[in-house]
Structure formats: structure tokens, C-alpha cells
Amino acid sequence: MRIDMRKLFIGVDLGGTNTKIGCFNSDMKLLANTSVPTQADMGPEFVANIIAETILQIVKQSGGSMEDVQGIGIGAPGPADLKRGIILAAPNLPMFRNVPLSMMISNRTGRPAILENDANAACYGEYVIGAGRGADEMVFVTLGTGIGGGIVTKGRLIHGFGDNAAELGHTVIQMDGRLCTCGQKGCVEAYASANQTVNRAVEALEAGKTSSLSAIYRDKGRLTSKDVYEQAAAGDTLAKEITEVTAKVLGVLCVNVLHFTEPQKIVFAGGMIAAGDFLLSRIRHYFNQYIWTLKPENIEICFATLGEHAGMIGCAALAKTIPH
Amino acid sequence: MRIDMRKLFIGVDLGGTNTKIGCFNSDMKLLANTSVPTQADMGPEFVANIIAETILQIVKQSGGSMEDVQGIGIGAPGPADLKRGIILAAPNLPMFRNVPLSMMISNRTGRPAILENDANAACYGEYVIGAGRGADEMVFVTLGTGIGGGIVTKGRLIHGFGDNAAELGHTVIQMDGRLCTCGQKGCVEAYASANQTVNRAVEALEAGKTSSLSAIYRDKGRLTSKDVYEQAAAGDTLAKEITEVTAKVLGVLCVNVLHFTEPQKIVFAGGMIAAGDFLLSRIRHYFNQYIWTLKPENIEICFATLGEHAGMIGCAALAKTIPH
Numbered sequence: 063m064r065i066d067m068r069k070l071f072i073g074v075d076l077g078g079t080n081t082k083i084g085c086f087n088s089d090m091k092l093l094a095n096t097s098v099p100t101q102a103d104m105g106p107e108f109v110a111n112i113i114a115e116t117i118l119q120i121v122k123q124s125g126g127s128m129e130d131v132q133g134i135g136i137g138a139p140g141p142a143d144l145k146r147g148i149i150l151a152a153p154n155l156p157m158f159r160n161v162p163l164s165m166m167i168s169n170r171t172g173r174p175a176i177l178e179n180d181a182n183a184a185c186y187g188e189y190v191i192g193a194g195r196g197a198d199e200m201v202f203v204t205l206g207t208g209i210g211g212g213i214v215t216k217g218r219l220i221h222g223f224g225d226n227a228a229e230l231g232h233t234v235i236q237m238d239g240r241l242c243t244c245g246q247k248g249c250v251e252a253y254a255s256a257n258q259t260v261n262r263a264v265e266a267l268e269a270g271k272t273s274s275l276s277a278i279y280r281d282k283g284r285l286t287s288k289d290v291y292e293q294a295a296a297g298d299t300l301a302k303e304i305t306e307v308t309a310k311v312l313g314v315l316c317v318n319v320l321h322f323t324e325p326q327k328i329v330f331a332g333g334m335i336a337a338g339d340f341l342l343s344r345i346r347h348y349f350n351q352y353i354w355t356l357k358p359e360n361i362e363i364c365f366a367t368l369g370e371h372a373g374m375i376g377c378a379a380l381a382k383t384i385p386h
Numbered sequence: 387m388r389i390d391m392r393k394l395f396i397g398v399d400l401g402g403t404n405t406k407i408g409c410f411n412s413d414m415k416l417l418a419n420t421s422v423p424t425q426a427d428m429g430p431e432f433v434a435n436i437i438a439e440t441i442l443q444i445v446k447q448s449g450g451s452m453e454d455v456q457g458i459g460i461g462a463p464g465p466a467d468l469k470r471g472i473i474l475a476a477p478n479l480p481m482f483r484n485v486p487l488s489m490m491i492s493n494r495t496g497r498p499a500i501l502e503n504d505a506n507a508a509c510y511g512e513y514v515i516g517a518g519r520g521a522d523e524m525v526f527v528t529l530g531t532g533i534g535g536g537i538v539t540k541g542r543l544i545h546g547f548g549d550n551a552a553e554l555g556h557t558v559i560q561m562d563g564r565l566c567t568c569g570q571k572g573c574v575e576a577y578a579s580a581n582q583t584v585n586r587a588v589e590a591l592e593a594g595k596t597s598s599l600s601a602i603y604r605d606k607g608r609l610t611s612k613d614v615y616e617q618a619a620a621g622d623t624l625a626k627e628i629t630e631v632t633a634k635v636l637g638v639l640c641v642n643v644l645h646f647t648e649p650q651k652i653v654f655a656g657g658m659i660a661a662g663d664f665l666l667s668r669i670r671h672y673f674n675q676y677i678w679t680l681k682p683e684n685i686e687i688c689f690a691t692l693g694e695h696a697g698m699i700g701c702a703a704l705a706k707t708i709p710h
Binding site for chain 2: 141197199213215216218220221222223224225226227228229230232233234235236237242244245246247310311314317318321322323324325326352353354355356357361
């Protein structure tokens, strides 16, 4: 019987460019972490070796040994067979096709490993120690280039039959509405993602609308959602109109989220939350305008608090759920 | 140790008019059942007495004794505090306000009891031995006067923070669309419930559209959704248009259901499924038309098979989940 009985949990957030790896104790206190280039173009075997070696290093840095590691959680992008721990395909990891990553990491480290979708991992991180803390019923929405999500009910992530649940960006709020890149019409993402917020602004400019965005578009040759939010905050009429539609669509998404799984909290994350209270207060405004009048709803709509570490933290927390 | 070791489970489906009570063995085989007038106007104590006495009778009819009863599941309409087993209010049970029904039944029978929302109970019944059998990820949609639902993930019902999850009829598919009785705009129910299918037909007739529905409306002074479906099946143009919108809205609901909890099966139930393959095939058609093209989706969209007994069966199955 060892006197210093330590239990360590590893979170691995595998990204297209960099991979974040953290070592946590059972209270989810971060003991050591690092970020390494993924080098996805070197192939899965190489990447798995790098991950395993890096885990070894940060466990040492944490003052522990591999025997202390109770589990490793790995978050990865793209469609996966989570039950079997296999990455099926990933747009940002082109050489990863049918890669049994959790087994590869487990074999190299001698410790149990679990695979999770990256949005779900970030959702779980926010649930465990972030903005969703204490809310066993929670929904997570990532506002980035696209719109993704995660759903927690009774303290557990929902996965769905084919591990593709919580594709909240592709729920329809306008039947026969704006065409989405997914092939559907009227998806939330077709209006409210960073890309589509910009696209709607550019379309309006090209249709001849006057706006302070025109000069920016002309100078840079492009716009970002940040430009749109900044000009809206500065009072530009078109930028405000574009932003209002984004907020309204997200407010209606919140109505639908409430009626599907009725969470206590809806947590927005991703690059677009940099728009700050300006966006958040309008989402809340539209939720209150569009929600039913049958009974009062006290759902909390808020922004994520863990930033880019949410996925790594969530993975470590998921490692705690591995049955031994 | 008794030689004839029997385990019995009771399902109670409390309705505004009648209450169905069934006694099942652990294989969910129905041993005895009955339907008694609820007599809701006599108040909760009276109703609880009737239920308890009826349970005693059907357990006897099943050849068992109350000691064999492992649990009692009670399905009830309206908002409830399910964790505490309390009916908060119910439109069809006007004297039931803050009634701790599961405790009242448990006290009268000496057996553990559990309360469930009636739509959830029917959902669980279809999941356990009906159309959703074997699908641990399943969504249930009741098409009646209104539209309700139930969601099963990993073999368990979702309840939500305030026990109000799966209000699928009040998810929005048309932002700023048709006004719903709930106060929202563009809900699924605002188009596709039996009531609203009829309302849309009546509105069209009153706007001067010609249709074989006119004579029926004139003769009876009203229409039913059955009239609309029958005339649509008989080839009436207006009735077909009305029905197509109902099917299209339900098809888009299925798209949203897929992207929320990604079930293996979506099971439609309620009075409107009497419309038969005519309606089902159009719902499937619109699902296939509106679903994304990113990857093939093999979700099964089907009708319920247990009819009016689904709730009673689901309650008995839920009684099996009571921890001892």
C-alpha cells in the first residue's frame, strides 16, 4: 500500500494543428499541461507516438508515474465511432480514416483510454468546472465557422444512435429558408455561424446597401464576424441588422433547445462569443420574445468560461468516467 | 422461501375520464387489466382510493397477492414534479393541485409507486414492447388535439430540469410563422396537430376555396382531421394541400429530432395516425427531402403499435425501474 495514493487523469484535445494535453488530479485541478504540434500529415502512428510520449512527460512533470494514471480522455474532431474509440474521418486530419485511436493510445501507455467528439468534450468540460457547473441538465452551443453542440442530461452526455447527436447548427428554424452548406434549408447555421453572419453582410453590401462595413470590405478584400459586431456596436445600421438576425436565430434555437431537453443552462462558446454582452443580451432578448407564454421559463443563457482549455478539461473529466 | 416466486408490476394510466389499470409479470405479460371511471370531480382522495382498490382487485384476478407487487407506475396528464411524485396541475383533473399521488397510492397499497407524465409513459411503453422495441435511442411524437412527445436515450426517458422536456409540438420550424395557442409563432403544433390541420382547412374554406370539404363543413358545422385525410385520400385538391403541409412540418420535425438526440427510431402515435400509410409515407417523403446531404441517414420513422394501452404498459415497465 502506497502512502501517497494519487489518482491522475489525462485530457488530450487533438486538433488539426495543435494538440493540448493536460494532467489533472481527481478534483480536476490542472497539475501540468502542454501544447504540441499535431503533425497530422505524419499519419496516425506518428501522432499516437507523440501523444503517448507527451503524456509520459507531463505525468512526470506532475510528480506522478504512469501507474497513477486512472484514465485518458481523447477529444477529436469529425465523425467517430465513440463506443469503439475509432476516428472514422476528420476534415482537419486527412490521414485519419478508421483509426482506433483510443486503443492506440491505450496500448502505448498501458492505461485505459476513451474517445469523445471534440464539441462534446468541451461541453463536458464546461459542465464539470465551467459555466455549466452544477447544471445536470445543460446544453452547449459552439459558435464558430460552423455551429456545433453538446447535450448533457442527468449529468451525462447524449450521443445518439450513430454518435451524431447535438448537431444543433443543423436544426431547422425556417422551413424552406436560407440554403446551408449541409444541403438543408433554413438551418440555424445557415444564418448565425460566423461564416454566414459575414456572408449575409457581404451579400447586403454587394446588393448595394451602404454601411461602414463597405470600406473595411474594400480594404481587406474580406470581412470577419468581428468586423460585423464591431461596426454594429459602433452604430452602423446594416451591421446591426445582420447582428440582430444572428441573435434572433440563436434566440429561437434556445426556444427549441428548451422544448427538446429542457436544460437549466444553455452555454454558448466559440470564437463568436468574443462579441460579448452585446450579442448575449440580444440572444436573451429574442429568447424572451419568442418563448411561449404558458408558463415562465427561467433558463439561464450564458457564455462559456473555460476558453480553449474546455476540451482538454472535459476529456480529463471523461477519463474519470471510464469503468475499471 | 416461496416456491411460486412471482413478481408483479402495476401500470396505472390516469386519464381525465377513465383510468386504465393493468397487472403485468416481469416479462411485461399482461395478466389482468381493467378500466374504471376516474371520477376526477370527487377529488384526489376519492380517486386514490378507487385506484388502490382496483389494484387490489386486479392483483387478485392475476392470481397474486399484494406482496408480489414490486412497484406501481402511474401516468398522469399535466405539469408534475416527477421526482417527488406530485401532480402540480392538470387541465383534465381540475381538483388536482399539488397532489402527492405516488405517495397516496403507495400509502394505500404498501407498495412503492412512481409518477410519470402520460406522454412519457406511452413513449416508454412503445420503447419496451411496442414500435420502439430494441431502439435504446428513440423519440415518440403524439399527434392529437395537440402534439406531445417523449425522448429515450440510452434506454432511459429524458425529463429535463423542470420535468418538461420533449415538448416537441412547441419546437419552432417557422420563425415568425403561424400563431400557436401556446403564444409562440411557427411551432410544429401550430400547423400539424389535429386541431390546426382542421383550422387551416376551415380558414381556406372561409377564404373561398372550393373543396369537397365544403359540404361536410356545411352539413356538420365542423370538420375533423379525419375528414381532411379522407377527402385528401379521395383526391380533393384543398384537402391534399392541407395534408401536405401537415406532413411537411412533421418531416421537418423529424429532421430536427435527428439533429437533437439522433434516435434510431421516431415513433408517431395518437389519434391522427389513423390516417395511416397515406400520412406516414408523406412524412417520410418530406424527411428525405429536407434532411442534409452530408451523409445518409437511416432513421426509421414509423407508427406506434400499442394503441391506447401504451401508457398503462409504459407505467408498469417504469415500475420495474424503481430501485429497491
